[in-house]
Amino acid sequence: MKIKFITFILLLSSSLSYSQTKLADKFFENYGYVKAIELYEKAVENGDKSAHVLTRLGDAYYNNSISDKAVYWYGEALKEHKNIEAEYIYKYIQSLRSIGNYEEADKWFKELSDAQKGDSRLKGYNPDEVDLLEKFTSKNDGxxxxxxxxxxxxxxxxxxxxxxxxxxxxxxxxxxxxxxxxxxxxxxxxxxxxxxxxxxxxxxxxxxxxxxxxxxxxxxxxxxxxxxxxxxxxxxxxxxxxxxxxxxxxxxxxxxxxxxxxxxxxxxxxxxxxxxxxxxxxxxxxxxxxxxxxxxxxxxxxxxxxxxxxxxxxxxxxxxxxxxxxxxxxxxxxxxxxxxxxxxxxxxxxxxxxxxxxxxxxxxxxxxxxxxxxxxxxxxxxxxxxxxxxxxxxxxxxxxxxxxxxxxxxxxxxxxxxxxxxxxxCSQKLNGTAREFKTNNILADVKVQLIDVTGKVIEEVVTLEDGSYTFDVDCNKTYTIVGTKPDYKEDQKSIKTTDENEKAHVVDLLLTPLIKDNQIVINPIFFDFDKWNIRTDAQYELENIVDVMRKHPDMVIKIESHTDSRGRDKYNLKLSDRRAKSTRDYILSRGIHPSRIESALGFGETQLLNKCSNGVKCSEEEHQLNRRSYFYILDQTEK
Missing domain, CATH: 2.120.10.30 (TolB, C-terminal domain)
Known part of the structure; x- marks a missing residue:
């Protein structure tokens, strides 16, 4: 019995770590490095020291130019794993140089050179295999x-x-x-x-x-x-x-x-x-x-x-x-x-x-x-x-x-x-205005990040009172612009600059409010059929709830979950209740105190939003409208 219990704990820990890693990956891929770092480090605490997690931690800090932390995590990856890709060794060297550790950087540079022997990219071009006009035509390097x-x-x-x-x-x-x-x-x-x-x-x-x-x-x-x-x-x-x-x-x-x-x-x-x-x-x-x-x-x-x-x-x-x-x-x-x-x-x-x-x-x-x-x-x-x-x-x-x-x-x-x-x-400008989605109201104090194709944050500004922002950028480059503001869903846009010097590109940002009237409004949370476990895409959305509640430490909410009419009424009631409580448990797992969630209840198909009750033929989109969760704000007294 004891062995089975220990096995269960290990499996549960492994499952949590895997879930955190997948969620962290999603934030990383969307340039949410701070959140990704938090989740990756939690995964490490739970025993995940895979090359993927350690190098991703290194990359998250590297892309935010936090060199000492990047050195630590790349170093951990190199200690734990023998066959780390050359790309990470190179970033490790750059990070070491950044903090003034030239001796260690030189050591790893030699390691990199030895590892890359025979790599054709490190050799000169073979004139018999290259179009010289193409080779010596200046590429726009800025x-x-x-x-x-x-x-x-x-x-x-x-x-x-x-x-x-x-x-x-x-x-x-x-x-x-x-x-x-x-x-x-x-x-x-x-x-x-x-x-x-x-x-x-x-x-x-x-x-x-x-x-x-x-x-x-x-x-x-x-x-x-x-x-x-x-x-x-x-x-x-x-x-x-x-x-x-x-x-x-x-x-x-x-x-x-x-x-x-x-x-x-x-x-x-x-x-x-x-x-x-x-x-x-x-x-x-x-x-x-x-x-x-x-x-x-x-x-x-x-x-x-x-x-x-x-x-x-x-x-x-x-x-x-x-x-x-x-x-x-x-x-x-x-x-x-x-x-x-x-x-x-x-x-x-x-x-x-x-x-x-x-x-x-x-x-x-x-x-x-x-x-x-x-x-x-x-x-x-x-x-x-x-x-x-x-x-x-x-x-x-x-x-x-x-x-x-x-x-x-x-x-x-x-x-x-x-x-x-x-x-x-060759330089160009990226400028735009941050506004609120639907109302088109100007948004000041929006943090706008300029991110290159490697995922590195190049520059960060805050929108002015008129909602405007401006970046000076290089020609012929691809950038991602991410706008974030507390109590709003972020917006991100991609732009590829051209080779025309001093050209200006307009990239406006539209942020969706997370608080509307007495609700925290996020995108729909999806569950697998007949399941109530929180999927990675649902976790990604629920992090918006976590962020709002962290921003407002006195906020108290209640959770309601609803199903469509398909299936038995009693079963749908139980299923929605389980989903509501799974949603609550995920939010609590992210450090929100239980006293701040008054209730998490399921209402099954008792509060349909349209005609799609039992026996009524409806489209999948119409049924989807009824599968929803609400996050009602009960108290938001600021101290």
């Missing part, structure tokens, strides 16, 4: 890029925009130069400058002027500028010319490129001098400076390189001398051409290459190798920066998101054109 072919481009080549002190420096083969370059029958390149009058969506510029002739510009090529932070030292690329302004050739009859330096004195550039690591036997060009001006990056085809042209670095010493050039290595350089390096203020390396996987010819890439001094992935910038043509000479102010690059893509004014770009976060 950024809008606008391009503008700058107004001072000519019908010849213009490229290499670089900004210093609000002046844009670039190279141009202006048509009024009589000497032509034999390679493309265009004039030789000279360096020009133009004042930037206005930046932003509408760019405007002054009139371009050529830098002082024969101090910087010669009869041959000059291009690719880098200027120190103080604006006093100019590095640039020039053809190898002698003091008589004639080209120098090597034994094979080739003239190479060299990097030169000029100093600004009294507003004028001095005579340019070449750098000591140039050579007549190979080319050195395309200078770029580190943000602190202590390192110069450049391109060269010198002996010992990896490919046709490689990117190198050389230290600039305090006394003005230079260190030994060093190849940036195989993470950056390939057997092809790496050219036009640029280092942004945040120490990101940008460059062009035809050796890394690209859309064709030169593409623009970026790498964090200079930030962390360790090998890292090289990322193709994708469209609209890259095309199937040459795309190069990238410059960006990473604070403003404004920059320039060059391309010979179709639709330009000449051979190579300079394009200005502006990178802005």
């Amino acid at each position: 950024i809008v890029v606008t391009l503008e072919n700058v107004p001072f481009n000519t019908e010849n080549s213009d490229f290499g925009g670089y900004v210093s002190n609000n002046i844009l420096y670039y190279a141009s083969a202006k048509a009024d130069d009589k000497k032509l370059y034999s390679w493309n029958k265009e004039p030789f390149l000279d360096l020009f400058q133009v004042e930037i009058i206005e930046e932003g969506p509408k760019m405007s510029f002054g009139s371009p002027t050529e830098l002082a002739s024969y101090k910087v510009n010669t009869d041959y090529h000059e291009a690719s500028v880098a200027i120190t932070n103080d604006g006093k030292t100019l590095y640039f690329t020039r053809d190898n010319v002698n003091k008589r302004n004639r080209l120098n050739y090597d034994k094979e009859g080739t003239t190479h490129l060299k990097i030169y330096k000029a100093i600004l004195i009294d507003g004028q550039w001095t005579e340019a001098t070449e750098l000591p690591f140039n050579d007549d036997k190979f080319s050195t060009g395309h200078p770029a400076l580190s943000p602190d001006n202590t390192t110069l990056y450049f391109v060269s085809d010198r002996e010992g390189g990896i490919g046709q042209t490689d990117i190198y670095s050389v230290s600039i010493n305090e006394d003005g001398t230079y260190g030994t050039p060093e190849n940036l290595g195989p993470e950056i350089n390939t057997e092809g051409r790496e050219m036009f390096p640029f280092v942004s203020k945040d120490n990101t390396l940008y460059f062009s290459s035809d050796g890394h996987l690209n859309l064709g010819l030169l593409d623009i890439f970026k790498s964090d190798i200079l930030k962390y001094d360790v090998p890292g992935a090289v990322e193709n910038l994708g469209t609209p920066f890259n095309s199937g043509y040459d795309d190069f000479a990238f410059y960006i102010d990473n604070v403003t998101g404004i920059g320039y690059f060059s391309s010979n893509r179709p639709g330009g004014k000449g051979g190579d054109d300079i394009y200005a770009f502006n990178m802005n976060e």
Whole structure:
């Protein structure tokens, strides 16, 4: 007998835990995380330490940004179960980092990396299995890029925009130069400058002027500028010319490129001098400076390189001398051409290459190798920066998101054109008004939550006196908006934003009052045929009763339950009474004191709402109208 009793208790506990978990799941899936947490934790108290419950607890806290609690429950899940999905390990790592426990986070990051070995998502794309245009077409990740072919481009080549002190420096083969370059029958390149009058969506510029002739510009090529932070030292690329302004050739009859330096004195550039690591036997060009001006990056085809042209670095010493050039290595350089390096203020390396996987010819890439001094992935910038043509000479102010690059893509004014770009976060607005269902009355003080597709609460606001609310949201995202207010049934709406910048979406919320006259009104509670146990969907509705009674601690109610006319009268009376008492018992199980429910009675089919009495043929909908429960408020004296 004792064994049977213990077995009965265990079965009952298991049943309660299962019921709580199912109900918690329903609240979780509807973003009711606070209620879900309460129910999941109750399930744990009753002995349910399944991976499902523990990770759901972690997720509920994680989605509400309560990192310390998320750490605890994800940690419990990892202690109790060996094969936890990588998704939860990742969230555990993020939560650990959030509370500053980097050591533990690093430990689990290694665990995650080991567990994910062989996962194709962690490997690079196979170019034989991928549509490169699709791969490198920029997906809308919340950024809008606008391009503008700058107004001072000519019908010849213009490229290499670089900004210093609000002046844009670039190279141009202006048509009024009589000497032509034999390679493309265009004039030789000279360096020009133009004042930037206005930046932003509408760019405007002054009139371009050529830098002082024969101090910087010669009869041959000059291009690719880098200027120190103080604006006093100019590095640039020039053809190898002698003091008589004639080209120098090597034994094979080739003239190479060299990097030169000029100093600004009294507003004028001095005579340019070449750098000591140039050579007549190979080319050195395309200078770029580190943000602190202590390192110069450049391109060269010198002996010992990896490919046709490689990117190198050389230290600039305090006394003005230079260190030994060093190849940036195989993470950056390939057997092809790496050219036009640029280092942004945040120490990101940008460059062009035809050796890394690209859309064709030169593409623009970026790498964090200079930030962390360790090998890292090289990322193709994708469209609209890259095309199937040459795309190069990238410059960006990473604070403003404004920059320039060059391309010979179709639709330009000449051979190579300079394009200005502006990178802005694509944003939209969600706004609406909270009202009362049916009456359409304005509802102030409604808590409105913005929830992303992972279920995480992104932001929370309260409606103003006019019932209004507003969220700033990202483009091309799906959100759920949930509105809650004490004594009201919540309302939730879903919305998918578009890719149109600054578009506004109107999402109104309609909340249904739970208290109407002398009743608490909820959706119908359904029972299985001939049963009186409280189903999960009924529990979900009854939680509204629990919430109202918690909000009003002196409220006393009575419960009435009714059936339709089908079945014997006496049986229906007993069945409705059992259902009323099951309803009462569930509410009491949620911590409501028994004194607050005066009675729970069944009235069977004695109080039908329509004609559907015994022997009358009615539809299922008509019978359903008679199957109902009432929750009458008897006392609501507030202390």
